[in-house]
Amino acid sequence: MNRSPFYSLFxxxxxxxxxxxxxxxxxxxxxxAQEFDPRAFPGQVVEDVVVPVPSEVFxxxxxxxxxxxxxxxxxxxxxxxxxxxxxxxxxxxxVAEGFVAVQAEDKEAVKDIGREVIDLATALGLxxxxxxxxxxxxxxxxxxxxxxxxxxxxxxxxxxxxxxxxMKDNDLSQCVSMGGWLRGxxxxxxxxxxxxxxxxxxxxxxxxxxxxxxxxxxxMSKDKKDHNNVADISKGLKTILAKMEGAVDGFTKDGVRExxxxxxxxxxxxxxxx
Amino acid sequence: xxxxxxxxxxxxxxxxxxxxxxxxxxxxxxxxDDAHSFAMEAAVPxxxxxxxxxxxxxxxxxxxxxxxxxxxxxxxxxxYAFWLGCAQEEVTFELQVLDEKGNEIELDFKxxxxxxxxxxxxxxxxxxxxxxxxxxxxxxxxxxxxxxGYR
Numbered sequence: 001m002n003r004s005p006f007y008s009l010f011x012x013x014x015x016x017x018x019x020x021x022x023x024x025x026x027x028x029x030x031x032x033a034q035e036f037d038p039r040a041f042p043g044q045v046v047e048d049v050v051v052p053v054p055s056e057v058f059x060x061x062x063x064x065x066x067x068x069x070x071x072x073x074x075x076x077x078x079x080x081x082x083x084x085x086x087x088x089x090x091x092x093x094x095v096a097e098g099f100v101a102v103q104a105e106d107k108e109a110v111k112d113i114g115r116e117v118i119d120l121a122t123a124l125g126l127x128x129x130x131x132x133x134x135x136x137x138x139x140x141x142x143x144x145x146x147x148x149x150x151x152x153x154x155x156x157x158x159x160x161x162x163x164x165x166x167m168k169d170n171d172l173s174q175c176v177s178m179g180g181w182l183r184g185x186x187x188x189x190x191x192x193x194x195x196x197x198x199x200x201x202x203x204x205x206x207x208x209x210x211x212x213x214x215x216x217x218x219x220m221s222k223d224k225k226d227h228n229n230v231a232d233i234s235k236g237l238k239t240i241l242a243k244m245e246g247a248v249d250g251f252t253k254d255g256v257r258e259x260x261x262x263x264x265x266x267x268x269x270x271x272x273x274x
Numbered sequence: 275x276x277x278x279x280x281x282x283x284x285x286x287x288x289x290x291x292x293x294x295x296x297x298x299x300x301x302x303x304x305x306x307d308d309a310h311s312f313a314m315e316a317a318v319p320x321x322x323x324x325x326x327x328x329x330x331x332x333x334x335x336x337x338x339x340x341x342x343x344x345x346x347x348x349x350x351x352x353x354y355a356f357w358l359g360c361a362q363e364e365v366t367f368e369l370q371v372l373d374e375k376g377n378e379i380e381l382d383f384k385x386x387x388x389x390x391x392x393x394x395x396x397x398x399x400x401x402x403x404x405x406x407x408x409x410x411x412x413x414x415x416x417x418x419x420x421x422x423g424y425r
Contacts, residue, residue, distance in 0.1 A: 038343065038345060038403060041343050041405075043340055043405075044340060044341070044343070045342075045343045046334065046343065048344075049346075050328065050332065050346065050422075052347055056424055059352060060349050151329075154329040157329070158329040158330055199351070202398065203349055203399055205398075206347055206399075207401070208400075208401040
């Protein structure tokens with residue numbers, strides 16, 4: 001993630017252990033089935049996590065079959081609010097919805113979502129930096145230039161998160177990522193549940209991302225952590241993490257549905273007025 | 275394709291210009307943004323092969339020779355490419371991708387000038403570790419940026 005100033009530069013502690021990465025591999029290989037322990041890494045671990053965009057998962061689903069993405073598009077219905085936490089979660093949700101609409105190659109849905117992006121950016125006070133991206137999305141939709149739209153949605157999300165970080169709103173930046181991940185995961189579980197296979201279900205093996213979000217919430221300021229939606233998301237993510245960690249022999253169809261149900265419930269709450 | 279040929283040409287020209295400027299500028303003027311520019315230069319041939327570049331990336335400053343690790347989610351069925359850029363010259367790169375057991379899984383490591391690249395076909399969906407280092411005989415601190423794309 002683009003963060004500057006840099007992570008603890010010249011970390012002195014890391015100098016005590018300059019074993020090469022190939023030694024790391026060799027140690028792990030020689031220990032049989034033992035998992036590689038990143039905490040024992042003899043160097044500096046970059047703590048920033050890059051959250052995949054929904055289309056990274058969607059592209060695999062496309063390779064494994066031909067999902068009906070139009071069926072996955074959902075009407076966005078969010079109440080007007082000045083609650084920045086809710087708006088940030090909504091922003092992530094809307095951008096993820098944009099990725100679904102691109103997958104469905106639904107020009108009108110993309111345009112509607114482009115307009116939602118403008119409304120939300122305005123409400124968040126970020127319209128100046130977002131407008132060029134939103135306009136590019138609307139223009140590319142006219143040309144059915146799906147790869148450009150995909151890139152613009154990715155850029156839009158990054159622009160908003162970077163702007164929030166510049167304004168010292170790191171917690172809200174995390175909310176954007178969480179809203180997007182929840183919506184993307186809801187779509188993925190829906191597609192998998194409609195045509196279940198072990199290969200498709202394996203895409204839900206994302207415990208690191210869920211742990212990252214749980215840790216992010218734990219580090220939030222009290223007002224954000226106690227926010228109704230964020231508190232509910234924290235609980236929901238713990239449920240999802242337990243499902244992921246319990247799927248040692250792979251995910252069952254019921255397991256996939258339960259993860260989807262949890263995501264759907266949280267998304268519904270984000271869009272609710274409360 | 276992510277870029278049109280004309281955009282690619284303009285981008286390549288801009289990157290070439292940036293590279294010339296960087297080469298002629300004092301090293302102390304190198305920035306993290308330069309490192310990202312070189313990572314993006316490394317991405318150009320991959321984009322031509324259909325890779326989609328992610329907007330998010332990692333960056334920072336590191337002591338010459340120090341190992342760094344990034345943990346990253348990858349999905350079986352996608353092919354990934356990682357591009358490591360550095361803002362300084364005459365740097366030796368190491369760049370590996372390890373699975374959950376610490377085994378190397380990367381393909382086609384290449385290092386050239388101010389960047390290094392690897393491709394990855396993840397054997398299963400899950401968390402992988404990207405381990406890398408940059409070593410310079412001249413510079414103590416090095417600016418780096420690590421970007422990725424998928425197809």
